[in-house]
């Protein structure tokens with residue numbers, strides 16, 4: 001592959017409103033945009049690390065450091081022919097998956113653009129449109145939560161995911177079921193807020209016919225989660241606990257979950273995401289694409305991976321206007337019809353990155369010459 005130059009641009013874009021989870025809130029998206037140039041084309045990737053190590057151990061600054069000190073030099077020295085080769089090229093570096101994913105994604109986009117095919121096609125995607133769900137943070141009151149659910153259902157979202165934590169679990173879930181009935185596709189995400197001591201509460205959630213409960217127990221656990229799954233009717237879905245195909249294999253072997261949320265950044269990039277997807281498909285385990293409050297570039301990558309056939313549950317791939325007053329891509333990502341987004345068919349991610357908007361939100365930029 002022809003790779004001539006890499007740039008890292010740090011952007012700060014305010015969210016439309018604060019997003020609250022069991023581990024804290026986000027108001028400002030502070031992230032890195034990676035661009036990789038070669039042969040007159042530019043590929044883009046987005047780092048999904050948060051500014052603080054609250055979702056996982058990575059941060060915007062650790063991603064920048066890993067890219068500068070280790071990953072960009074590896075790209076420079078490995079003369080890869082295909083983006084898939086980066087998984088092996090990066091394998092000597094432990095973890096730091098969001099850093100790996102940010103540049104790997106940009107190289108995949110560049111590859112697809114150089115071949116003049118869509119990123120979805122390059123990844124082996126088959127769907128032309130995808131079903132979209134929405135993730136709702138921990139709200140200030142039950143009334144506010146119900147108001148939001150009502151709005152998102154009216155918009156056509158195909159899955160409602162509600163963040164829960166101890167003392168904000170049965171009450172909000174029951175309120176949604178009482179108000180909107182049993183047919184609403186509803187799930188809860190605990191972001192690791194519980195332990196097996198909370199078994200009684202978690203078992204009570206079985207009453208509400210949830211599609212799944214996401215990451216109920218510790219971010220680094222698959223053993224207790226297997227005990228929990230054996231006691232619950234509701235499927236457990238793992239998010240934070242799965243970083244690799246091997247993690248997925250072990251979790252499924254132990255019975256720790258029945259569904260996996262694949263986040264490209266968490267698993268170190270698109271190549272590993274495809275491997276996990278394919279393995280789950282063989283095992284009859286459904287997957288869906290989680291979100292990390294991405295701006296347009298990350299969102300476009302999520303749409304491309306969701307076009308693979310075993311992404312059978314609506315993902316957290318909401319349109320740009322869920323979080324942004326102004327996205328950095330054109331056209332803005334939007335519903336093609338209620339609750340559906342068309343997978344772009346143009347080259348690469350299929351959205352144009354708007355240079356002047358990147359400039360508007362950029363706080364710093366660095367360039368690296370590769371060849």
Ligand SMILES: O=C(O)CCC(=O)C1=CC=C[C@@H](O)[C@@H]1C(=O)O
Nearest residue numbers: 021055135290291292293294316
């Ligand atoms: O991008 C989205 O819409 C999903 C938002 C969301 O649920 C999450 C974003 C970032 C970290 C977590 O809180 C989380 C999740 O765990 O899935």
Ligand SMILES: [Mg+2]
Nearest residue numbers: 189214215239
């Ligand atoms: Mg989650």
